Amino acid sequence: MIDLHCHSTASDGRLNPTDLVARAAAFGVTTLALTDHDTLDGLPEARHAAHEHGLTLINGVEISVSWQRRTLHIVGLAFDAENTVLTDGLATLQAARTSRAERMGHKLARAGLADGYARAAELAGAGQITRPHFARLLVADGLCRDMNDAFKRYLRPGKPGHVGIEWASLEDAIGWIEDAGGVAVLAHPFGYGFTGTWRRRAVAGFTQAGGHGLEICTGTTHIDQESQAHRDARDHNLAGSVGSDFHAPEQIWLKLGGVRALPSSLPAIWDHPRWSVG
Ligand code: AMP
Ligand code: MN
Ligand code: MN
Ligand code: MN
Numbered sequence: 001m002i003d004l005h006c007h008s009t010a011s012d013g014r015l016n017p018t019d020l021v022a023r024a025a026a027f028g029v030t031t032l033a034l035t036d037h038d039t040l041d042g043l044p045e046a047r048h049a050a051h052e053h054g055l056t057l058i059n060g061v062e063i064s065v066s067w068q069r070r071t072l073h074i075v076g077l078a079f080d081a082e083n084t085v086l087t088d089g090l091a092t093l094q095a096a097r098t099s100r101a102e103r104m105g106h107k108l109a110r111a112g113l114a115d116g117y118a119r120a121a122e123l124a125g126a127g128q129i130t131r132p133h134f135a136r137l138l139v140a141d142g143l144c145r146d147m148n149d150a151f152k153r154y155l156r157p158g159k160p161g162h163v164g165i166e167w168a169s170l171e172d173a174i175g176w177i178e179d180a181g182g183v184a185v186l187a188h189p190f191g192y193g194f195t196g197t198w199r200r201r202a203v204a205g206f207t208q209a210g211g212h213g214l215e216i217c218t219g220t221t222h223i224d225q226e227s228q229a230h231r232d233a234r235d236h237n238l239a240g241s242v243g244s245d246f247h248a249p250e251q252i253w254l255k256l257g258g259v260r261a262l263p264s265s266l267p268a269i270w271d272h273p274r275w276s277v278g
Helices: 017-026 043-053 084-110 116-124 131-140 147-155 170-179 196-208 223-235
Strands: 031-034 056-067 070-077 183-186 213-218 239-243
Touching: 017 031, 017 043, 031 043, 043 056, 056 084, 056 170, 070 170, 070 196, 070 239, 084 116, 084 131, 084 170, 116 131, 131 147, 170 183, 170 196, 183 196, 196 223, 213 223, 223 239
Parallel strands: 031 056, 183 213, 213 239
Antiparallel strands: 056 070, 070 183
């Protein structure tokens, strides 16, 4: 069983890389990519755990991209994690995350959340500070009912805790991944709240920028969405990828490896000529 998209405490996941890999193995995953937001920091620990469990770990990352005043997520897979073009590029995003978190802390203080930045930084530990960390604080302080409520009322564009940020360009993100010898996959095409027109536009822009694959099966897609994504991939000659986007055991509707198999009529990203297990 293959799962090419999940998160650890190196970003907004709730399990450390060791526990994440152990859980993946227990659920029958044999090939796993750890794809934390804008960081490779979880990979060495995950690799060690994968070795213990006899599981194949694929180097992965989920890069935040600003495109047409929207955010896209580009999953990089099977790259050389020592490549400095990639690690330098990610370092700029990590710095942007820290300064965004500081500004979010200030804005959320005015909306009633005390000491947000320091507390989010503490929750994140050595990992990247993400909006879900602030969402957890908003829930813990009783300002929000749940994570979804926190995003809806505080953290989305136009809401009091939102801070706009310029992430990587699409060309840069794909370029960093290519330089490191990996493949670039447009993550969860149905996860952006786009209309069909914008989804197809994003797939076209991604293809034009040199992208290699499209996520077809995720932990939350319906079968009809997967058929749509399948057509998008065929239209643009993209390979297909699969990934649960697992973040936490509390997401009981979603499990590691809990994705439908890629239709055999679509070339798989792991059969791409650029794919090398690094
Ligand atoms: P960031 O990259 O810091 O802006 O955070 C984005 C992350 O927030 C995504 O990767 C999701 O994991 C998470 N997220 C987005 N919307 C929601 C939501 N409604 N409820 C819970 N988590 C969300
Ligand atoms: Mn996330
Ligand atoms: Mn994502
Ligand atoms: Mn993700």
